[in-house]
Amino acid sequence: MRTLELMMTRSDIVVRPSKLRVLALLPALAIAVAGCGDDSTPPASQPTGGGGQPQVALVQPGTLTNCTGLPYKPFEYEEGGKVIGFDIDLVDLVAKKLGVTQKIVDTPFDGIQSGADFNAGKCDLSSAGMTITEDRKKDIDFSDPYFDATQALVAKKGSGLDDITKLSGKKLGVQNETTGQDYAEKNASGASLVNFEDLGLELQALETGAVDAAINDNGVLYDWVKDKPDFEVTKEFDTGEQYGIGVKKGNTELLKVINDVLAEVKSSGEYDRIYEKWFGKKPTK
Structure with a gap:
C-alpha cells in the first residue's frame, strides 16, 4: 500500500511514497451566510475560472493535479527537491491558463494508463511520457499529440x-x-x-x-x-x-483547454523554446 508525503516544489506539491501511515488533507470549512432561503450545497469539485478564464471542474479547487510516474527524465524527475521536466513545463502552462497551480502526484504508471487514478478522483490529468494507443483510449481520453x-x-x-x-x-x-x-x-x-x-x-x-x-x-x-x-x-x-496528455474519459472541458494550450504554444514558438531547453535542440518539423 502506497502512503503519502507532501513535499513543496516549484509546481506546488509532490505526493510520493513515504513511511507515513496516514495523511489527511483537511479542506478549509466554508461558512455561508444564508440569504433568500437558499441553503444549497456546493459541488465537491469546484470549477475554476473567473476573469475570462476557462470554467473547468477540478478534483481539488485551486490546483491542477497531475498524476505522473517518477523518474522519467527529462520529461518528469526530481532534482534538488523539485519536480521538473519537459512535461511539467507544459502542464504549468495549462495550469496558468486555468488560473491555478500545478500539483504533482507520483504514482505507478499502471494506475494512470488504466484510468483507475482518474476514476478514483486522484488527479485531473496525466503528463507521463505516455504513448497514445488504441487500448488506452478505451480507458482514458488523450490530448492532441505533443511529442514523437x-x-x-x-x-x-x-x-x-x-x-x-x-x-x-x-x-x-x-x-x-x-x-x-x-x-x-x-x-x-x-x-x-x-x-x-x-x-x-x-x-x-x-x-x-x-x-x-x-x-x-x-x-x-x-x-x-x-x-x-x-x-x-x-x-x-x-x-x-506519439505522447498525449491523459484525462478522465469524457472530461471534454479540460481536454479542450489542454488542446488549446498545446496549439497556442506551438504557434507562438514557446513549444520550441521548451523543447530546446530539455533536449538541447529544436524539434524536427
Missing part, C-alpha cells in the same frame, strides 16, 4: 547487443505496462523479460548488471547515456509513437 517517440535498446558498450534478435538467453529489462514492454513481448524471442515498476529501477538494474539490456522510449534512454559513458543506445525501433 520510438522504442530503443540500451546496453553496455561492447556488449554486441545491438538488436533485439541478439537477446536470446539474455535478461531484458522492461518497464511495467509500457509500450516498451509490449514491443519486447512481441519481438524479443528467447529473452528473459524482467519487469520494473519505473524507469529508475530498470536502468539501475542495467547499470548493476542485473539485466543485460533494457528497452524504453528513446528520449529517456538518450538522456540517461549522456551521464553513463560505459553505456550506449544500441538500436532504435521504428514504432512511430
